[in-house]
Amino acid sequence: MKKEIIVAGFGGQGILSLGKILAHAGLIEGKEVTWMPSYGPEQRGGTANVTVILSDDRISSPVLNSYDVVVVLNQPSLDRFENDVKPGGTIIYDSYGIRHTPTRKDINIYRIDAMDEAIEMGNARAFNMLVLGGILKVCPIVNTESIVNSLKESLAERLHKLIPENEKAILHGMEIIKAEQEI
Amino acid sequence: MSEEIKLLKGNEAIAHAAIRYGADGYFGYPITPQSEIMETLMTLKPWESTGMVVLQAESEVAAINMVYGGAGSGKAVMTSSSSPGVSLKQEGISYLAGTELPALIVNVMRGGPGLGTIQPSQADYFQAVKGGGHGDYKLITLAPSSVQEMADFVYLGFDLAFKYRNPAIILADGIIGQMMEKVILPPIRPRRTEEEIRSQCPWALQGKPKGRKPNILTSLELSPAVMEENNLRFQAKYREIEKNEIRYEAIDCEDADYMIVAFGSLARICLKAQEMARAEGIKVGLLRPITLWPFPSDIIAEYAKKVKGIISIELNAGQMVEDIRLAVNGTIDVKFYGRLGGIVPTPDEILDVIKKEYIG
Numbered sequence: 001m002k003k004e005i006i007v008a009g010f011g012g013q014g015i016l017s018l019g020k021i022l023a024h025a026g027l028i029e030g031k032e033v034t035w036m037p038s039y040g041p042e043q044r045g046g047t048a049n050v051t052v053i054l055s056d057d058r059i060s061s062p063v064l065n066s067y068d069v070v071v072v073l074n075q076p077s078l079d080r081f082e083n084d085v086k087p088g089g090t091i092i093y094d095s096y097g098i099r100h101t102p103t104r105k106d107i108n109i110y111r112i113d114a115m116d117e118a119i120e121m122g123n124a125r126a127f128n129m130l131v132l133g134g135i136l137k138v139c140p141i142v143n144t145e146s147i148v149n150s151l152k153e154s155l156a157e158r159l160h161k162l163i164p165e166n167e168k169a170i171l172h173g174m175e176i177i178k179a180e181q182e183i
Numbered sequence: 184m185s186e187e188i189k190l191l192k193g194n195e196a197i198a199h200a201a202i203r204y205g206a207d208g209y210f211g212y213p214i215t216p217q218s219e220i221m222e223t224l225m226t227l228k229p230w231e232s233t234g235m236v237v238l239q240a241e242s243e244v245a246a247i248n249m250v251y252g253g254a255g256s257g258k259a260v261m262t263s264s265s266s267p268g269v270s271l272k273q274e275g276i277s278y279l280a281g282t283e284l285p286a287l288i289v290n291v292m293r294g295g296p297g298l299g300t301i302q303p304s305q306a307d308y309f310q311a312v313k314g315g316g317h318g319d320y321k322l323i324t325l326a327p328s329s330v331q332e333m334a335d336f337v338y339l340g341f342d343l344a345f346k347y348r349n350p351a352i353i354l355a356d357g358i359i360g361q362m363m364e365k366v367i368l369p370p371i372r373p374r375r376t377e378e379e380i381r382s383q384c385p386w387a388l389q390g391k392p393k394g395r396k397p398n399i400l401t402s403l404e405l406s407p408a409v410m411e412e413n414n415l416r417f418q419a420k421y422r423e424i425e426k427n428e429i430r431y432e433a434i435d436c437e438d439a440d441y442m443i444v445a446f447g448s449l450a451r452i453c454l455k456a457q458e459m460a461r462a463e464g465i466k467v468g469l470l471r472p473i474t475l476w477p478f479p480s481d482i483i484a485e486y487a488k489k490v491k492g493i494i495s496i497e498l499n500a501g502q503m504v505e506d507i508r509l510a511v512n513g514t515i516d517v518k519f520y521g522r523l524g525g526i527v528p529t530p531d532e533i534l535d536v537i538k539k540e541y542i543g
Contacts, residue, residue, distance in 0.1 A: 020363065023190060023363060027188065027190045032364075032365060033364060033365055034362060034363070034364050035190070035363035036361070036363075039301070039302075039357070060451055060454035060458060061451050061454065061455035061529075062362050062448070062452075063448075063451075063527055063530070064455075064530065065530060065532075
């Protein structure tokens with residue numbers, strides 16, 4: 001088993017944290033994991049992405065040109081990464097601000113209205129956990145228990161009171177993701 | 184004792200490993216992409232647990248000279264920086280080599296020359312293995328290609344530095360520094376006591392006891408005859424290191440038609456390209472030098488007798504390829520492919536290069 005995932009969007013959306021929680025959950029389950037951020041003069045509002053690889057075997061390249069699962073959280077990321085989904089792979093996009101939706105016919109397409117939902121919940125910081133829930137629903141690569149344990153280890157002690165809220169957002173994310181095209 | 188496993192960035196792994204090794208001191212000055220090394224040390228506060236000193240110096244030059252002082256007293260001391268900062272340290276590194284002092288230097292390379300870019304690069308290969316500072320000296324150069332090796336090579340680097348009384352460098356790059364992977368933390372060693380240092384490092388400056396001649400540590404020797412003697416002693420030591428300490432990893436090289444040579448993070452990307460090539464029936468192997476000095480010249484020369492072609496792939500304009508060409512001494516054509524200035528090639532790109540060069 002090996003899953004190669006990229007999550008891309010704006011800096012400040014919690015993308016790197018999302019990837020870290022996913023990677024940590026993989027570690028808890030005894031998998032080999034690699035978490036590779038785009039690093040640079042990043043800032044809130046700029047573009048950011050993180051590649052997460054979970055595997056039963058040794059992981060070769062941390063840098064990839066095609067992915068099993070591509071998660072795009074803004075239009076520039078969708079435009080940039082749609083073609084990098086492996087044939088038969090999966091794209092998940094957040095519809096907020098999207099003008100051109102994915103067009104490929106050879107991949108699974110899922111939509112998650114996580115930004116709208118986070119705004120409605122009055123909790124913008126729930127956004128990345130809603131997205132993580134959506135990812136886990138269509139690609140159950142780690143189990144929810146490991147994710148909760150991962151939250152404990154990834155978050156500073158003083159933030160542990162937020163874990164139930166995060167867990168709820170993850171479970172809610174699983175409910176709001178919608179299939180647009182399944183092959 | 185059960186293994187301690189953590190998800191760490193390469194830079195964080197260096198910091199954890201330094202404390203666990205029982206290092207006595209870290210002296211540094213922040214620079215991207217390696218600032219997490221000192222940040223992590225400052226967060227872990229080892230001065231409260233092991234007594235290790237962590238100090239942000241006023242400059243890179245100050246930091247390497249603090250290392251020079253600490254090393255002179257037999258302590259396990261280190262510094263870290265990225266390319267432009269490591270250039271500033273070169274004088275100090277030459278002094279460490281000339282005084283035969285053990286120390287660990289970490290360079291998390293970024294694109295140059297000058298201030299360059301903060302993105303990954305391997306353009307400091309020459310600086311590390313050919314002596315970036317002045318004089319005929321050698322730096323034991325370790326090239327990690329995983330976060331695990333970032334941790335492990337802190338131990339290896341310090342151990343080799345003390346074994347040979349010679350500075351060692353971990354030559355990493357922005358990818359390995361910034362990415363997170365699973366790390367099995369190496370076993371904790373206590374810091375050495377003054378008595379242990381006295382017995383293991385009789386040359387160290389710890390204050391002269393009665394009845395012993397003073398220890399003198401200096402790289403200065405105005406008599407050419409004595410200076411030549413010193414140089415010959417250094418050279419003999421370097422030959423010994425070349426004999427004993429070459430490390431490399433050969434993957435699928437035995438039946439290979441074509442062999443990629445790559446180090447550090449790029450070796451990981453090349454490994455994926457190598458796997459893709461094999462899946463297409465192209466017999467490619469990967470040789471990854473782990474020690475860049477001493478360089479696995481004899482190993483490469485042996486493989487050169489078996490393969491049809493060798494290609495060096497680097498994040499620079501062609502540096503290690505010169506050592507490969509020296510190793511094979513004209514017996515086989517050695518090709519080169521490199522990306523510059525912080526651009527990292529993808530596995531596909533490397534596979535295309537292999538096909539273009541060898542399959543046509």
